[in-house]
Amino acid sequence: MRTILLHLFPASLYAGVGLLFWRSCMRGNAGLATRRECMTARERVALLIALLAHGLALHVAIFPGTEMRFGFGVALSLMVWLAICFYWVETLYTRLDGLHAVVMPAGIVASLVPLVFPGEHVLANAGSPAFRAHFVVAMLAYSLFTLAALHAMLMAVAARQLHNARFSRLLSGLPPLLTMEALLFRLISIAFVLLTLTLASGLLFSETLFGQALRVDHKTIFAFISWLLFGGLLVGRRLWGWRGRLALRWTLAGFIALMLAYVGSRFVIEIVLERAG
Template identity: 40%
Template sequence: MVFYLLAAFACVHNIFNSKHTRGLACALAAGCAIALHGLWLFDTIVRVPGQNLSMLNVASLVSLIIAALMTVLVARFKVWLLMPLIYVFAGILLAADMLVPSHYSMYLESRPEVLLHIGLGLLAYSLLAIASLMAILLSFLTHRLKSHKLTNLPSLPPLMTLERYLFRLIFIGVVVLTLSISTGLFFLQDMFSPTKAHKAVLTILAWCVYVGLLWGHHHLGWRGKKVIWTSLVGSALLTLAYFGSRFVREVLLGY
């Protein structure tokens, strides 16, 4: 958690001190944080009877994936404004996971196909969550530009470049989500059972939203607010699919 805070501080320094960036310091602190976070999750999820895939463990794992991907991509995407939020949020989820331990055991040793399905789903969610953060950043920068308040900092990417990266991320996320849904349909016989049908339906709805967004962009020239809001709707549907029922069961009902 300390390393996450140091990485966030270094990113803030990069934003406001463009002539004296601390990209190496940020990368080192973030690398230490991600490595220690990964060791903690390995001990919490794997080194227990079965696999402890509680809601907080899964949420913390998603935050780790997002932090790791963005640490690798930030220099190319120039989205330094997002990094303090990503690192602080990952630290908060790590703290919550440590302070409020919970258990939801699954036994995946004999079912590698289910592990593949879950892994693809978490990777797809992480990629599309990053896309949603970039959509929010795009909205913020567009508003600042229209208000003539956009400063010319190296930490801010050009709007057209940011939009191009946004659609690339959405496309890759949709491909991975398609693989996740396909493996679920192929390997999970209870995917549409009464207790799991809502997850499948919401996930497929989110897939339809993102596919519609890509189609609208390439064939109808969708840009701006329509792209931003559609991306956020897709992310919200995926969040409900992945965490909605788990939140009700583990937090509200306590089992």
């Protein structure tokens, strides 16, 4: 019961923040909706409390005792949690009202996923400082790419509505598409550096554990495919000015490959094959 409540509490808080936003922005008149702040003080505090509660639930799920468990559900929840943390910080500087409609439901689902898919996968060598550094950098990279993917989907919706001359009130508070595009590439650039460090540290860590610099498995293959896709996107942006739909497609393709690298593999092992290891 305690575990259930730990996950239900942040999910309820995410739902409450979403409701606050809906009532203050969506159901108000259009003039107020376009003049309000990106996130009111009440919403910002409520979201921070939700993040703290979500973080506590994740800590209990990852460290149930002396070991470190990191199954499919927990991995997905942690990535979304970190992405929302970055989103919370980003709202201090940029108006991103439209992302509320994606972020809050994602927070609700991420809070509840570990309840449905708790997972029994125990991470070996969790006490190693090298592994911990690799793990932290990898999770930061995953979370930033998650936020970039959510951002890219929001841009795709906004671009379509703008093209059809039907801009909904939900997206009326967004900055111009060029500003959003600049933010997207800033997120991808930082995440790409972190992913590069993740792969480099993974190679070093693999050599320490297994006596070889590279283990060619599905996780390694999909991680490098994602790295190539995002690297190609950044090169294309710099040399040929890639933007718009082309950039969004490369972003989503790279994100899908990255998800298949760990989260997808854990899903297949734990859910499809019903194995803990």
